[in-house]
Amino acid sequence: xxxxxxxxxxxxxxxxxxxxxxxxxxxxxxxxxxxxxxxxxxxxxxxxxxxxxxxxxxxxxxxxxxxxxxxxxxxxxxxxxxxxxxxxxxxxxxxxxxxxxxxxxxxxxxxxxxxxxxxxxxxxxxxxxxxxxxxxxxxxxxxxxxxxxxxxxxxxxxxxxxxxxxxxxxxxxxxxxxxxxxxxxxxxxxxxxxxxxxxxxxxxxxxxxxxxxxxxxxxxxxxxxxxxxxxx
Amino acid sequence: xxxxxxxxxxxxxxxxxxxxxxxxxxxxxxxxxxxxxxxxxxxxxxxxxxxxxxxxxxxxxxxxxxxxxxxxxxxxxxxxxxxxxxxxxxxxxxxxxxxxxxxxxxxxxxxxxxxxxxxxxxxxxxxxxxxxxxxxxxxxxxxxxxxxxxxxxxxxxxxxxxxxxxxxxxxxxxxxxxxxxxxxxxxxxxxxxxxxxxxxxxxxxxxxxxxxxxxxxxxxxxxxxxxxxxxx
DNA sequence: GCGGCATTGAAACAAATGTTTTATTCTTTT
DNA sequence: AAAAGAATAAAACATTTGTTTCAATGCCGC
Numbered sequence: 335x336x337x338x339x340x341x342x343x344x345x346x347x348x349x350x351x352x353x354x355x356x357x358x359x360x361x362x363x364x365x366x367x368x369x370x371x372x373x374x375x376x377x378x379x380x381x382x383x384x385x386x387x388x389x390x391x392x393x394x395x396x397x398x399x400x401x402x403x404x405x406x407x408x409x410x411x412x413x414x415x416x417x418x419x420x421x422x423x424x425x426x427x428x429x430x431x432x433x434x435x436x437x438x439x440x441x442x443x444x445x446x447x448x449x450x451x452x453x454x455x456x457x458x459x460x461x462x463x464x465x466x467x468x469x470x471x472x473x474x475x476x477x478x479x480x481x482x483x484x485x486x487x488x489x490x491x492x493x494x495x496x497x498x499x500x501x502x503x504x505x506x507x508x509x510x511x512x513x514x515x516x517x518x519x520x521x522x523x524x525x526x527x528x529x530x531x532x533x534x535x536x537x538x539x540x541x542x543x544x545x546x547x548x549x550x551x552x553x554x555x556x557x558x559x560x561x562x563x564x565x566x
Numbered sequence: 567x568x569x570x571x572x573x574x575x576x577x578x579x580x581x582x583x584x585x586x587x588x589x590x591x592x593x594x595x596x597x598x599x600x601x602x603x604x605x606x607x608x609x610x611x612x613x614x615x616x617x618x619x620x621x622x623x624x625x626x627x628x629x630x631x632x633x634x635x636x637x638x639x640x641x642x643x644x645x646x647x648x649x650x651x652x653x654x655x656x657x658x659x660x661x662x663x664x665x666x667x668x669x670x671x672x673x674x675x676x677x678x679x680x681x682x683x684x685x686x687x688x689x690x691x692x693x694x695x696x697x698x699x700x701x702x703x704x705x706x707x708x709x710x711x712x713x714x715x716x717x718x719x720x721x722x723x724x725x726x727x728x729x730x731x732x733x734x735x736x737x738x739x740x741x742x743x744x745x746x747x748x749x750x751x752x753x754x755x756x757x758x759x760x761x762x763x764x765x766x767x768x769x770x771x772x773x774x775x776x777x778x779x780x781x782x783x784x785x786x787x788x789x790x791x792x793x794x795x796x797x798x
Numbered sequence: 799g800c801g802g803c804a805t806t807g808a809a810a811c812a813a814a815t816g817t818t819t820t821a822t823t824c825t826t827t828t
Numbered sequence: 829a830a831a832a833g834a835a836t837a838a839a840a841c842a843t844t845t846g847t848t849t850c851a852a853t854g855c856c857g858c
Binding site: 356357358359360361445448449450451452453454462466467470487491492493495496498499500502503504506507509510511513514515517526527528530531532534535536537538539540541542543548551552554 | 590694724734739
């Protein structure tokens with residue numbers, strides 16, 4: 335519930351973030367958003383021009399909120415080892431994505447993010463440059479510090495994708511994960527635990543990808559391991 | 567292009583899979599699907615009752631295709647070590663998700679899958695039980711064989727999620743990954759390379775999560791690593 | 799060849815929806 | 829206090845869209 339003191343504009347943004355996320359841009363209707371925000375339909379067009387204008391504003395609102403409450407570099411101090419920095423970075427991702435203070439995972443806002451990753455709208459260009467690219471750059475810095483040298487983008491980029499992929503998958507496939515694993519405990523209560531797990535898993539992965547024998551292991555494999563069967 | 571010999575029903579399923587995936591259930595229109603399939607609008611309602619019926623049929627069609635061409639256990643033989651089995655399993659996921667013989671990643675079919683993970687429709691229940699759950703069970707078997715003992719679901723489930731999450735993230739966030747990393751090379755040409763990378767990364771992760779000191783590392787951390795900053 | 803059934807084509811319908819218009823109320827400034 | 833502009837409310841409009849209807853066409857067994 336949004337407190338009744340919030341301004342019309344804010345109430346619209348909150349309601350729209352939730353509904354756009356749950357239903358998607360096309361399926362969400364101005365009327366439902368207006369109803370949820372306790373606002374007249376025309377107020378939306380008045381404040382945000384049209385549906386697309388509202389959507390762009392919502393996207394900015396949601397990302398601003400997420401990265402203000404949980405900044406990329408939040409909680410990371412200079413005295414920490416690079417490994418500890420990675421821990422805090424990953425935990426920050428989980429809190430930003432899944433906590434109720436952030437995008438709240440499977441709720442509307444969380445799915446709004448996932449929808450943009452899946453099918454970026456024009457309004458997402460801005461967000462990418464302002465929030466996501468710096469976030470990835472920071473992760474790259476941490477990774478170089480952990481490895482102790484710069485292994486080049488051929489290694490750094492997939493490493494970053496593997497680490498971020500684990501976090502995001504938890505957030506965006508939450509309903510299926512819950513359904514498959516049968517785990518009914520609310521994910522928000524396990525954020526620290528999940529973050530520690532992904533952290534340790536990733537440290538192991540980084541080590542194996544960058545140790546002395548890694549170059550051999552990453553070579554194309556001999557025919558011992560055939561391609562997956564294709565039945566045409 | 568669907569060859570003109572394909573039956574009406576097949577052409578509708580192909581076109582609908584693509585358009586539903588690109589646009590989502592609500593935004594996709596029967597008229598556009600009919601046009602793309604070179605079919606009259608009424609033919610769709612005739613063959614599939616209504617839009618929901620068509621969607622359910624498309625979902626079944628797409629999953630059947632993916633798991634027929636690239637079965638869960640495809641390419642895995644008894645003589646292989648568990649580690650090699652994991653390699654083939656991961657490569658199978660990449661081919662199923664990203665190759666043009668499978669769901670073709672960012673194309674329509676690939677996004678259809680991702681949309682279901684994100685916001686499952688009622689039609690997805692079936693698919694979960696028939697395709698996804700056995701797939702996950704098989705991965706669990708491989709993991710137990712690699713570890714050499716059964717560490718219990720507390721470890722196995724997050725391990726499975728971390729491994730599958732990496733694969734799926736590559737598929738479903740492809741546009742953003744490409745945009746962020748600036749990598750313009752077509753992903754289909756690098757499937758083996760990506761699979762090998764994720765495989766090695768995961769082997770490292772599994773090792774670190776299940777070695778002798780792992781239990782200590784997974785404990786809640788001392789206040790050396792503070793929570794991410796919250797600015798209310 | 800013909801009757802019966804399945805399939806396709808074209809038009810019509812009703813509901814939903816983004817947007818605009820016009821009137822009214824609230825707020826601020828002078 | 830009056831006036832002007834901002835904000836909200838209610839209704840109307842034009843378009844889109846899922847579905848239905850009904851006639852036309854193709855297909856198959858006798």
